[in-house]
Amino acid sequence: xxxxxxxxxxxxxxxxxxxxxxxxxxxxxxxxxxxxxxxxxxxxxxxxxxxxxxxxxxxxxxxxxxxxxxxxxxxxxxxxxxxxxxxxxxxxxxxxxxxxxxxxxxxxxxxxxxxxxx
Numbered sequence: 001x002x003x004x005x006x007x008x009x010x011x012x013x014x015x016x017x018x019x020x021x022x023x024x025x026x027x028x029x030x031x032x033x034x035x036x037x038x039x040x041x042x043x044x045x046x047x048x049x050x051x052x053x054x055x056x057x058x059x060x061x062x063x064x065x066x067x068x069x070x071x072x073x074x075x076x077x078x079x080x081x082x083x084x085x086x087x088x089x090x091x092x093x094x095x096x097x098x099x100x101x102x103x104x105x106x107x108x109x110x111x112x113x114x115x116x117x118x
Contacts, residue, residue, distance in 0.1 A: 007032045027056040034062065043070035064093040075099070080106045 011029035014022045034049035043066045050059040050066065067090045074083035080103045087100035 007036065027053045031056055031059060034059070038062065038066055038069075041069075041073070043067070043073075064090050068093050068096060071096070071099070075103060080110070 007029045011026060011033065014026045014029060030049055030053045034046045034053070037043075037046035037049055046066045047063055047070075050063045053059050054063070067086050071083040071086035071090075074080075074086070084100050084103035084107065087096040087103065090096045091100065
C-alpha cells in the first residue's frame with residue numbers, strides 16, 4: 001500500500017504543477033499506480049487507472065489482462081455469468097473465447113439442474 005501511496009502522492013504533486021510540462025511523468029505515475037492495483041488483484045481499480053492512460057505504453061493490453069484475470073477469478077468463485085460476460089468482452093484475448101464457451105455450458109447445466117430440482 002505504501003508503494004501505491006508514493007505514486008499517488010507524486011501524481012498529485014505533478015498534477016498541481018504545469019500539467020502540460022509534466023504529462024509524461026503524470027502518465028508514468030498513473031501507470032505505476034495501475035500496476036500496483038493489478039499486483040494487489042484490485043482489478044476494477046487497475047482497469048480504471050489504465051483507462052485514464054489508455055494510449056500510454058501497453059496500458060490497453062494491461063486492461064485486457066486485468067479483465068482476463070478478473071474473469072478467471074470470478075470463474076473460480078462460481079460467478080459464472082459475470083465471468084462469461086467479461087470473457088465475451090475480451091473474446092480475442094488469450095483463451096477467452098474457449099473459457100466463455102465452457103462457462104456458457106456451466107450456466108446451462110446450472111439452469112437445467114434448477115429446473116429439475118424444482
